[in-house]
Amino acid sequence: MELENKGACGRHCIKINDINVNFGSEKILENIYIHIHCGSLTVLIGPNGAGKSTLLKSILGEIKHTGNISFTDLKDNTKQKIRIGYVPQNINIEHDIPITVYDLFASYISNYPVWLRKNKKLYQKIYEQLKIFSIEDCIDKQVGKLSGGQLQRVLLSIAITPMPNLLILDEPVSGIDRNGVRDFYRIVSKMKEKYDMAILLVSHDLNLVKKYADKVILINHKILCQGTPEEVYNDANFKEIFD
Ligand SMILES: Nc1ncnc2c1ncn2[C@@H]1O[C@H](COP(=O)(O)OP(=O)(O)OP(=O)(O)O)[C@@H](O)[C@H]1O
Numbered sequence: 001m002e003l004e005n006k007g008a009c010g011r012h013c014i015k016i017n018d019i020n021v022n023f024g025s026e027k028i029l030e031n032i033y034i035h036i037h038c039g040s041l042t043v044l045i046g047p048n049g050a051g052k053s054t055l056l057k058s059i060l061g062e063i064k065h066t067g068n069i070s071f072t073d074l075k076d077n078t079k080q081k082i083r084i085g086y087v088p089q090n091i092n093i094e095h096d097i098p099i100t101v102y103d104l105f106a107s108y109i110s111n112y113p114v115w116l117r118k119n120k121k122l123y124q125k126i127y128e129q130l131k132i133f134s135i136e137d138c139i140d141k142q143v144g145k146l147s148g149g150q151l152q153r154v155l156l157s158i159a160i161t162p163m164p165n166l167l168i169l170d171e172p173v174s175g176i177d178r179n180g181v182r183d184f185y186r187i188v189s190k191m192k193e194k195y196d197m198a199i200l201l202v203s204h205d206l207n208l209v210k211k212y213a214d215k216v217i218l219i220n221h222k223i224l225c226q227g228t229p230e231e232v233y234n235d236a237n238f239k240e241i242f243d
Pocket residue numbers: 023028046047048049050051052053054055
């Protein structure tokens with residue numbers, strides 16, 4: 001994987017302030033406060049139905065919630081609009097869909113109609129972004145023909161174009177074997193270091209989380225505990241849920 005430091009983040013502070021979500025009369029998330037640092041991988045864990053995806057969707061503004069996200073430039077203490085990149089767990093793509101990686105990428109990052117002849121400058125830009133994840137050879141491949149791991153790399157390339165202030169990831173589950181998931185964590189770790197990036201990841205793989213996370217947050221509708229992997233894995237709440 002080629003990574004060149006483009007200094008994406010600098011010194012910023014991301015705070016998720018008092019997120020609450022109700023579905024009907026059911027409280028799904030209650031008083032969620034999270035502080036996310038540049039150059040760190042924060043991992044959300046919790047049992048099925050704990051509200052992890054709901055929290056991601058709230059941060060992405062996709063579902064109704066109370067609370068907010070603040071993004072402060074610590075240089076001059078000004079609040080700014082946050083740019084968020086997101087990679088879902090999986091996307092459903094028809095095997096035969098006649099869309100190439102270039103088409104998919106171009107549709108996200110430009111207004112140039114993808115059914116017109118390829119725009120050379122845009123093609124080169126996309127090629128360079130795919131190169132970060134060593135996936136540039138797939139640029140003309142049909143998206144439906146990619147392996148799970150290749151697709152994940154393409155989605156990561158799209159999510160960091162342009163460079164976000166916060167990258168939100170759902171651990172890949174479908175179409176990727178154990179080695180593929182490990183590779184995913186390695187790539188994410190390298191990205192974090194090279195770009196000084198703030199990353200929030202939802203995961204079910206407690207072993208990989210232990211190895212790669214800087215901070216772990218255990219939620220079950222509310223935050224039960226947070227800290228280093230060691231601190232959280234030794235917490236009574238963690239033992240009660242996962243042992
Ligand atoms: N749109 C919705 N309307 C009503 N209830 C919902 C909706 N979306 C999710 N829920 C409920 O909210 C709760 C939290 O779901 P969520 O998907 O956020 O959990 P999760 O921690 O991501 O679970 P998993 O680990 O199984 O993916 C669940 O009880 C779910 O049934």
